[in-house]
Amino acid sequence: MEHCPRMCQACGERVDPAYDVRRLPKELKSVAWLVGRWRSEFGGKAFFPTIPKFTYGEQIDISISDITRRVKPSLNYTAFAWDISVPETELVEIHSENGYISVNHDEKADVDIISLTTAMSNGKTFSHTNGIVCKLW
Secondary structure, three states: OOOOOOOOOOOOOOOOHHHOHHHOOHHHHHHHHHOEEEEEEEEEEEEEOOEEEEEEEEEEEEEEOOOOOOOOOEEEEEEEEEEOOOOHHHOOEEEEEEEEEEEEEEOOOOEEEEEEEEEEOOOOEEEEOOOOEEEOO
8 A cells, every 4th residue: 555545554455564553562552653664755965074965865664573572562664865866777875774663651751752773884873762752642
């Protein structure tokens, strides 16, 4: 299903299990809206002092992890950026990263704290948990 008019994806068409939010464990319901493939081909511009400026496209893929037994439920996270100034048949990767999104519920504050942990194509790792909260109503 390319463009579901409802996030619940209950429109009748078969949904790839990796993106079927009906399969989400209850711990991940507050981030269900993230599940999907997000793509921009509008030419992001990057300016760094040590390299020439460049234009890029980027795709982020967030899917439901199959690993569910005795581990913390998580979403798979993959990001890929490419040089948009070359023909699509000559795809040039600029950056990629893979990781996981997890949710911890803070009972006292009644909020979900979302964590993103990634490993990048340049070998660096990143973990962020500060300042991202979803209030449960």
